[in-house]
Amino acid sequence: DAGVIQSPRHEVTEMGQEVTLRCKPISGHDYLFWYRQTMMRGLELLIYFNNNVPIDDSGMPEDRFSAKMPNASFSTLKIQPSEPRDSAVYFCASSLGARRQYFGPGTRLTVT
Amino acid sequence: KQEVTQIPAALSVPEGENLVLNCSFTDSAIYNLQWFRQDPGKGLTSLLLIQSSQREQTSGRLNASLDKSSGRSTLYIAASQPGDSATYLCAVLPGGGYQKVTFGTGTKLQVIP
Numbered sequence: 001d002a003g004v005i006q007s008p009r010h011e012v013t014e015m016g017q018e019v020t021l022r023c024k025p026i027s028g029h030d031y032l033f034w035y036r037q038t039m040m041r042g043l044e045l046l047i048y049f050n051n052n053v054p055i056d057d058s059g060m061p062e063d064r065f066s067a068k069m070p071n072a073s074f075s076t077l078k079i080q081p082s083e084p085r086d087s088a089v090y091f092c093a094s095s096l097g098a099r100r101q102y103f104g105p106g107t108r109l110t111v112t
Numbered sequence: 113k114q115e116v117t118q119i120p121a122a123l124s125v126p127e128g129e130n131l132v133l134n135c136s137f138t139d140s141a142i143y144n145l146q147w148f149r150q151d152p153g154k155g156l157t158s159l160l161l162i163q164s165s166q167r168e169q170t171s172g173r174l175n176a177s178l179d180k181s182s183g184r185s186t187l188y189i190a191a192s193q194p195g196d197s198a199t200y201l202c203a204v205l206p207g208g209g210y211q212k213v214t215f216g217t218g219t220k221l222q223v224i225p
Contacts, residue, residue, distance in 0.1 A: 103155035
């Protein structure tokens with residue numbers, strides 16, 4: 001298996017622009033997680049899905065953030081409009097039930 | 113609210129030394145605990161997962177223990193190697209079928225050749 005795939009790996013954008021991050025989970029996994037990692041706040045869970053349904057989005061910082069999972073093999077995290085404080089590394093992870101979580105390589109987002 | 117703490121934040125040891133990394137959590141009602149490794153600029157790699165009913169798990173030179181009653185887990189690394197240099201994070205999954213993992217603050221390990 002190719003593991004969790006994320007794209008793009010790096011994204012540089014200007015403040016106010018829309019940013020879309022993409023994730024393909026491991027085939028057969030029923031949970032998908034979006035995390036954000038910064039030096040100040042560490043690793044934070046933003047939202048997670050079970051069988052394509054959002055279960056907990058309490059970690060999403062603001063209405064500017066939204067996530068979708070239209071099918072079992074694809075999810076997006078969108079920021080609109082982006083702000084400099086959104087600069088971070090965004091990770092996608094997937095798991096089968098409460099077993100190990102497998103992380104993607106991350107997307108490093110820089111908002112100028 | 114679950115809080116997960118890892119002490120020390122950074123650790124430097126000579127190659128070959130055995131070492132212990134610590135993880136403390138405030139709510140003992142957990143389902144499982146995972147130890148991850150993160151290399152600079154990379155994602156997280158799951159090393160070991162301990163179910164709440166287990167006391168320890170082993171994989172190669174790694175041994176993780178869990179003491180729910182005291183809210184502690186340790187990761188023991190035997191005969192450390194420079195390739196073990198990374199940041200190690202523990203993560204706690206609560207009980208009740210809830211999947212919201214809480215991550216610790218991490219310990220940055222440097223193994224000096």
